[in-house]
Amino acid sequence: MALVVQKYGGSSVADAKSVKRVAKRIAEAKRAGNDVVVVVSAMGDTTDDLLDLAAQISPLPPKREMDILLTAGERISMALLAMATNNLGIKAKSFTGPQAGVLTDAAYGKARIVDVVPHRIRTTIEKGQVAIVAGFQGVNRKEDDVTTLGRGGSDTTAVALAAGLGADVCEIFTDVDGVFTADPRIVPTARKIHRVTYEEMLELAASGAKVLALRAVEYARRYGVPLHVRSSFSGAPGTLVSGTYGDLIDPNAPDGDKEEDVMEDPLISGVAHDRSEAKITVTGVPDKPGMAARIFEVVAASGANIDMIVQNVSAASTGRTDISFTLPEGSGPSALAALRDVKDEVGYENLEFDDQIGKLSLVGAGMKSHPGVSARLFGAVRDAGINIEMISTSEIRISIVTRADSLDDAVRAVHTAFGLDSADGEAVVYAGTGR
């Protein structure tokens, strides 16, 4: 008997009908002999509606009150889901984040989980009942006030509970079939990725794949919680995220499938893209020690997370160089203001801001042992007639920056070049290797 934590997002419980469908999935998992703990987000647009209400009331509401307000959404969905599950003859009880023992720090609006003490959840599953927990929320352990976890909060709640309970798998139910080799809206031949390591999933999530919150993947890796990203609509197996390819086991797979679990690492997992960044170029920076460091110090102090950096070779004739870096578009104004403040100190000539860039990232655990991946990537982009403006790499990722309006073409070209296209729409487990 496995202990399964299931997480359902807001689109999976958008209305009464959807709530009932989710309850059926819960009942199936329970009737299959599993212990089941469910984490649920607020229904559909509830959170947006509450944000609208708050905006009508106050331009700058206290964060503590904002958190109390927003957590009402998950209380509604958890209670309704518990009702729907009971209605199917499966005993279920709902719990708020505080009741589930999700203890956080006091950073209202973006609290970090500091501990999980799920006594009541454990008692509930020991009685053979399903525990349904409100995602996205916890309790400030010093004040006994409710907190919200910020972006990706419900995924993180699910992973944290799975870790705290020692669950066999954490199933993330969503409105897509799993993690894909590329965004199917851009690449119609994209295939579902059956298995991926934490490291690859981290790189994909950090590079723009939205299906899983980066923070939840980090948490899962730290505690070794296997994730299963799947559709709440189709019920088909989705994407398994785990430590290595070998130890991934789908608890719902028939026994025959498990023979295939240990397989060679695939070269490439997928191609992610990201349109949310902008580029700042500082021109004419004096080529003196410490000047680049000073620039990034100032930008970091403005609150921006710098992603890629390119420094041109200094022109010997001028003794000056250009430094470009990318950052989230929304951080642009404050970073520019911070740089303007140190113009005289640094002695640069000019600032340029460009929000018409796109980033493509090729991710794959196998690339570290296969030379020639970069060359093939650059060749594919060149053959598509697209200019590469910046490059950065990690052990298992290569990212390039292009013009925003060339990004889709670049993604399609790279997807094809690495043999990721599914000719007939059929899912193939592993992408083409280095051949």
Next chain:
Amino acid sequence: MALVVQKYGGSSVADAKSVKRVAKRIAEAKRAGNDVVVVVSAMGDTTDDLLDLAAQISPLPPKREMDILLTAGERISMALLAMATNNLGIKAKSFTGPQAGVLTDAAYGKARIVDVVPHRIRTTIEKGQVAIVAGFQGVNRKEDDVTTLGRGGSDTTAVALAAGLGADVCEIFTDVDGVFTADPRIVPTARKIHRVTYEEMLELAASGAKVLALRAVEYARRYGVPLHVRSSFSGAPGTLVSGTYGDLIDPNAPDGDKEEDVMEDPLISGVAHDRSEAKITVTGVPDKPGMAARIFEVVAASGANIDMIVQNVSAASTGRTDISFTLPEGSGPSALAALRDVKDEVGYENLEFDDQIGKLSLVGAGMKSHPGVSARLFGAVRDAGINIEMISTSEIRISIVTRADSLDDAVRAVHTAFGLDSADGEAVVYAGTGR
């Protein structure tokens, strides 16, 4: 400096604009030098919307889940009201029923308050801040689960907090100007009652006056909490409810007014009416000892609260009698079913059910020392050509049952007969005495 507990109902916080208006009232009370604790209901139709959702999900939802669901409404309104109050420069923090220390039994859906331990509320007001508390909810002290208090729950929360905190007054803000001598929709000349005792208010509330929940008045009487029922729209003084006429002091009144506080009891406070009852008549009951007792035993066991009872004189020729009683209309079907089950045992002849009745109640603390009140009441109803079907009395109340379609005329006739009409719409403090 007074400690004031203010309660705002759902119609007072129906939308963002109303929430802001309530925040202004709170700010005024605070700036006037009071310590302020606020109890708030769910916004407008929120609770009905949640009930609708639940009905779409399950025909018989677990009561625990229903309570968690419904309490979301007050969490939303309390957080929004705290935001709006902070926005006016008054520090305010919101608290759920559990956080406010409202401890209840485990009767989900209709929990009784067993204790109030408002440590956090006290700390908040000691810091000079306003505490805003979700009404209608508490915590099952054995399970740490949220409960709802049922009908009149928010009024009761306010009174219980006022008692627990030793507040000087509990102000019940509502969408009418106070308690009236009759329902102004039926009697346009009805006047606002300035002062009324707990006993009279209890009789009025039990007789159909909807402005205050009976339960909250009982609680206020038990703990001696002065109530002030007033409009959240006009801000004018409303109706004070307290132990005796003498000890009623309006904390907002100028000092000069207090000289008049000790006054003679008025004869009549008002005329209440109630259309929500039905009458069951059991005909041909054998005139043997214990038969009436058995009938009421059976009806009580069916869950019905019996109100008025009339037993006809037994006809000597038959040795049988008719017994009529009134009960809430909704309890009719189960009471009838219970009576049918004992037809052979009791040996009655027939059952009659009549939901076309109306009840008029005349309430006044002064009537116990003034003879002739009943005679004047019956005379007024007779002169209006209306038949009286049943009569019951307490020390300070006389109730009669009429046909439902004669009730409004009866209310107007009695209101006039006791000199309660306000000729020019001007409020007069005390009704005419026994002259």
